Amino acid sequence: MSVPSEVSLAEIQAQLVVAAGFAAATELEIDASMLSLDNPIFYVRFLGKNREVFYAEFDCREFPLYPPTIEFVDEQRNQRGLASLYPAGFHPTPCVCARYNRKAYSERGGPHGDWRMIDWQLATPGGGAIDSLAMILSDLHSKISNALGRMG
Numbered sequence: 718m719s720v721p722s723e724v725s726l727a728e729i730q731a732q733l734v735v736a737a738g739f740a741a742a743t744e745l746e747i748d749a750s751m752l753s754l755d756n757p758i759f760y761v762r763f764l765g766k767n768r769e770v771f772y773a774e775f776d777c778r779e780f781p782l783y784p785p786t787i788e789f790v791d792e793q794r795n796q797r798g799l800a801s802l803y804p805a806g807f808h809p810t811p812c813v814c815a816r817y818n819r820k821a822y823s824e825r826g827g828p829h830g831d832w833r834m835i836d837w838q839l840a841t842p843g844g845g846a847i848d849s850l851a852m853i854l855s856d857l858h859s860k861i862s863n864a865l866g867r868m869g
Contacts, residue, residue, distance in 0.1 A: 720779040722754045729757060729777050729850070736851040743858050760794065761854060763804075763861040771804050771861055775850070776819075784837040785853070786819040800869030804861045811868055816841060817853045 733749055740747050746762040757777040762770060774797065776786040789802040789811070796802065800811045808814035814821045814829070816837045823830035838848035847856050 720782045722757065725757050725777060725780045726752070726754055728781050729759070732781075732850040733759065735849070736854050739851050739855060739858075743862075745854060745858060747854075760790070761857075763858060765804055765861055765864045765866070767865065769804075769864075769866065771802070771864075773857065775853075781838075783834050784817045784819050785850075786825070787813045787817075787853075787857075788820065801867055803868040804864035805866045805868055806860060806864050807868060809868070813857070815847070815856065817847050817856070 729752065730749075733747060737747060739745070740761070744764055747759060748761070749759040752759050757780065759775050759777075761773050761775065763773065765771060770792070772790050772792055772794070774788045774790045774794065776788070778786075788797045789799075789804075790797040791802060798811065800809070803811040808821075810820075812818070812820050816832060816839070819825050819834065821829050822832055822834050824834070838846055840846040847853055
């Protein structure tokens with residue numbers, strides 16, 4: 718099962734319009750300047766507790782059927798997935814260990830063989846559903862804004 722690129726792009730763009738208000742209110746910066754049919758990727762700049770800057774890449778292939786792959790990158794977007802790029806407090810893989818991140822699933826090298834990617838929008842035990850890009854940004858913001866430093 719797959720999602721046509723046109724459908725993914727339209728959904729990403731529509732959801733980013735909603736997410737833009739949250740981002741502006743919380744000092745997040747969304748960079749969707751490279752977003753296209755062939756490149757369904759955007760970037761977000763987050764601030765840690767001491768205003769340390771973190772950059773995350775959101776690869777939204779086959780979105781919204783499947784969650785984005787979220788990976789922390791350096792400012793130039795050349796390095797990715799290193800513990801030194803992650804805020805403190807994330808899974809030591811390193812990984813954003815949440816249903817809304819494809820990297821958390823075992824088929825993508827993550828720790829969760831007990832999750833099905835198709836179920837990513839369902840509520841988790843003890844928490845509500847995080848089922849949109851705005852909700853994902855909100856959840857990540859709450860975690861990163863309390864982070865003191867980096868993992869590595």
